[in-house]
Amino acid sequence: MDRERSKDVIRCEQRGSRTMGCSSTMRKSMTGCVMTMALLCAAGVEAQEVVPDTVTESKVLQEIVVSAPKVLHKSDMDLYIPSADAKALSKNGMQLLQNLKIPSVTVNEVLGTVSSLGSAVEIRINGRVASVEQMKTLSPDDIKRVEWIENPGLKYKGANAVINLIVRNPGLGGSFMVQAMPALNTPWGQGSASVKLNNGRSQWGLDLTGKVTDVDVYREYYETFTYPDGSHLTRNESPLGGKAKESNAKATLSYSYIKPDTTVIYASLSGFKNFSSGEDYRGLLTLSDGTDKVGVRDKDSSHGLTPRASLYVEQHLAKNRILAIDAGTSFYRGFAGHHHSENGAESGDMITEVDTRIRDRNYSYAIEANYTEQWRRSRLTAGVSYNGSSNQSTYENLGGEKYHQNQNNVYLFGEYMHRIGKVTLTGGLGAQYSSFKLRESGLGNHSWNLRPRLTLSYRPGNASRWYLAFYSWQVSPTLSETNSVAQQIDAFQWQIGNPQLHTYNNYRIDAQYSYSGDRISGTVGVNYLFSPKSIAPFYEWQDERLVSSFENSRGRKWFSAYISPDINLIPGWLNLSGYIRYGLTNTKGMGYNITKYNWSGEVTAMAYHWGFNLIVQYNHNATTLIGERETWGEKVSLAMLAYNWQKWQFGAGMLCPFNKYDQGSRLLNHYNTNEKHMRLDLASMPFIQISYNLQWGRQKRGVDKRVNADTSVEQSKAGSR
Template identity: 25%
Template sequence: MTVCLLAGICHAQQIRISGKVLEASTKQAAIAANVVLQTNDSTFVNGAATDNKGIFRIEKVAEGSYKLVISAIGFKKSVIDLQGLSQSVDLGTLELEEASQQLEEVTVSATNVVSKFDRKLVFPNKQQITASNSGVDLLRNLMLPRLNVNPLDGSVSLNDGSSVQLCINGRKVGKEEIQALIPSDILRIEYLEDPGLRYGDAGAVVNYIVRRYELGGSVSTSAQQSPYVMWGNYNVSGKVNYKKSEFGIWYGAYSHKFENAWRTNEETFAKEDGTFLHRTEEGIPDVTSEYAQWGGISYNLQEADNYMLNASVGFWNENKPRTGFHSTLYTREYPELATERLDFAHNRNSRPWFDIYFQKELKKKQFLALNVVGTYIGSHNRQNYQEILDNEFVADYFSGVQGDKYSIIAEGIYEKTFKKSRFSSGIKHTQAYSDNEYSGTLNYNTQMKQADTYAYAQYNGKWKKMNYTLGVGVTRSWYQQIGQEDYETYQFNPRFSLSYTFNEEFYARMNGSLNSNEPSLSQLSAVDQLIDSLQIRRGNPDLKPYNNYRLNLTLGYNKKKVQINWYTNYRNAPDVIMEQTYRENGKFIRSYANHHRFQSLENELSVRVGMLWDVLQLRGSTGLSRYWSHGTDYNHTYTNWYYELEATAMYKRFMGYFMIQSNRNSFFGESLSSGENLHVLMLQYRLGKVNLGAGIINPFSDNYKREQENRNRYAGSKGAWHVKESAHMAFLTFAYNFSFGRQYQSKNKKINNSDTDAGVL
């Protein structure tokens, strides 16, 4: 009993609440402001006053739920609700408004969210941390608006399909490093729903602010494995710290093999002579498999509020030894000629990289950062396509690609902070070279050079209750394929954002942007690849960049434990690069071209409720999307309705999770791609530093499938990909995390670059 009491006292002494208080109107430090920590029934617990820099610290806080009240003469009181406090938190910069203005309190409730003008600061509570095995689990348990976290592979995306940039202390990382994070080491998560020009075309940014150790380190391990299917995900990572230095290492892998995967498909071909071919593909269950491993080491040297140097090297290796389909192919016009179809590929890809980053705090609130990233991408892909009739080959194609791509990315940014605003600018240059050798039935060699330069300037300010951002960027792109003419283009990229807070419950935000989209190296490759006996994939070196115009409107309502958000997103892309299918010498050529226009209108309503009874939280969303594809020789429209429901129950050491979602389909060009019709049920139990769990995928369905459709008038198709093991598939989870040493918060790295485009058709 004595040992337990002493351990509880030591743990309580580790919790600290800190932050910095500024006067909202002048951005100057609020000196001698009163900071009082109270229980929910307003009982005094502890207090402090801000120093001459506006900084406060409250030490030796026990676990529990509190209110932090900040007040000063002539200013409106600010109240921050800290529910389920279980670890030290840095609240960042808080602002006090003048009492003469019509102002509201700043309240953090339910999910412990502090809303800033450009981001949300999310502080996980004790239940959410206890119920999580990794950084991905924690993000899922927070149920942030618009964010979809796949509970199976850990991928993170927005509901509209836009990319999400993941960061750890400001440094861009992949989901693999997020999966390796220890939840108790995560101080807060910064969620940027409207990233600026520096983040390119990212739809959102999720930045994990993680503890940094002065001495000691941490180790994290996790695994997810089905007991009767070869399906598993594994991660291990570690960090060691000594004073200003930190050494890190991480490794992860996944292994997926299914014995019963097949494809069904209906195809219609309109030949040049006016006749038709109708083909039906009936899949035969066969094996498909994929494996991957990744890892890296890093070194970080930093002095708080002065400089930071980060250097890392890593690798990603992926091996898909057998992906494809075994089927029987029937032709309506020739019913007696049913053929056996074998369409299998073996793909191997490797991507080693290095990343060097340096940032420096300058005088007069100025900031400078530099980043260099080098990447090699090696691609080794092989595909075999065969059609067999009466034990004889009707078609027998082989294609292989060996690709090598080298790239270097260099970027620098500068920021200057004023009393009520901030100016930022930057320049980024990418230089790449690729050499791809296509062998097999057809043989080609392509060599391509690429150079992109992007410069931007952006200004953030505040006027009364409105925050605004104005920015402009210029992109210069240059491509050259050996043996072809090179081309050079310049694109103008303006951007704006306006947000207005009506009261403490309701806000609105609008942002618009014009982004240039370049053709990928693979789309520009002037090569042919055989798809099957009737179809050929071909690149187009005549493609030109196009502009994407976007306008977004967000309405938000927050009342105690209820959060309601409405999103509308409109996209207009004239001269867009979309698919182009045409007939040539009895074959159907699948290529790309600049078309008239693509438009989409997406609407979504999202509601979150919780924590109810400090146990249950719910999130539901529903949306309606409309797409218009106006090609040079086709016009298509498509409408999709979808929904998603999530529920998380957390009680003591137990956590239960249920998710169900319908297909969120997307349409582009002439192709319809379906989302996952998926539901997952999980239960976990924490035993000390070990977290054990079990789950099941699609417990109420016996058929997992992903549908696709092509509406081309010459070569249309409609089919689905099936995996039997993805229905009723049970799995077990295991996680063991521990850390040691004193802790303090890391600086944020503000430049994030990577290259993942192999340039292979």
């Protein structure tokens, strides 16, 4: 059974980086390099002067940096200065990020993803959390530098890695950007438009994004049920067709006021509309007991509206002392449904029909404050945040019964960084209070948990760096995992949440070595993660029903080792990068002890010259094991050629030119062993891209937002296969 929370755990598992360049060369010898595995990353193009701004000026940070013309290596991040060539090849912020070729970062503009070693990367714009869609609305000329934070501190709340795009200083002017990317052989496409107007210290912005997906899919599925008496029943589903839909749009209106080094105010209103999303499969079941074949339909769907509002204030109290406060709220009103029906293939008689319909009215509200003080060789950061939610779910299939859940989280942290010569030490402690309660039953739980973090970084020279870290974070149970309403999935299976679940801890150790050279760079590293009471599903027979619920299991362990090379094969012409990773996972729970290993990796080749940019990419995402369910990641390939002409960019490409799209999972439970493959007919999918970028005057810098209140709102999920 797929789990809503798995992405929250997995995104924190897979870290790593490789170091590579974008706008100049670093003159360093590789004599005595420890990396016997040939760390193959490169640096190319040309040097450019770094113009200080109010955020990065060295006299403000009071920090000595190891610098090359294209990359500045700081104690807690790498700063990438985009070259004129990289900007010329790009028409938006996402394209520029790809053309910078930051080590271990994989950018897929077609799928709209940014990842590092297979895990999602948190995107920020001038310090505030942003989406990939918002990054696409940035003009490359406005991006002054990109901060790559591969080992985020406590204030980032467990983010796997962070990319922070810093845009230009305040000025007068405006910009208009528009981009469209439609497919040629299937109903699929995405687009965006952005307008920004500046007046003195103020800036108004309007951003629009949208996506349409309505593609043919099919599912291959088999399952074997083992009854308590030891008898078996196998059902094999042959695909007859299906559809996958995802159509949405978002509008954001923002206002900012900046008085440099004194006051910053930022306010935004946004609305996200999910018009339709879900999957609809049709198939034919063959049963091992010899009974007649059964026609099956399995459909999941959702739609809804999510408006958000936020207000941010930053005040510089004194030299190198900053207080920042962020508050926000969001509201979700939507629908989630699951329909499953089985009927005789010949007779047409209905055998089983399941129709779950849930309507949500969910609120979320949050406030966060951070204080930062810097000295010549040290920095102190402290903060406190609160976020809460109130969720109401109405089950239409149960006669309109309503269920309510309240959640509250408080987080406090303090972190101190100090540099001693070539060594940087960071230590901090966070504390999190989590609680949830179901109004109707009065059931719920609450807990306090600590988040220690210790890191050591040693940089013997400009080109190499050693890093060691220990840290922890917590994962709270989701709305679906704690909802005690019984939901039927199909003729055999039911799902019910567990309101007695506890928030659980994750403890992790990272060790890595990175090297950045003239033509060759890269990173090798290892990771170890231990989650003593991770949440996972369990299964048991109750009469004639196989019921799945959730438990705080006996633990989950994960180990990985990786190498991430990068080669600048022909400077200014051809670059090759990628990674390969070995992962080993062990899970223990009610009646199982499973160990699995897997390999994952990615390779990207970029050729660029005379205004052309050719990208060829293949990505094999890692397989994950949560409880008894093994889920393998996407296998995606991409080829795209783009050409820049004045304010225009024209491109054409193909998604999955080298492979068939396949995503699925396998359940290894004693009572239910099943395997599912979801395949899309969009492979191979040709597409075109057209972009236009018009600017006038000097562009105003976006707000440097140092804290971000988390106002994400949960949604119900109808139980499904």
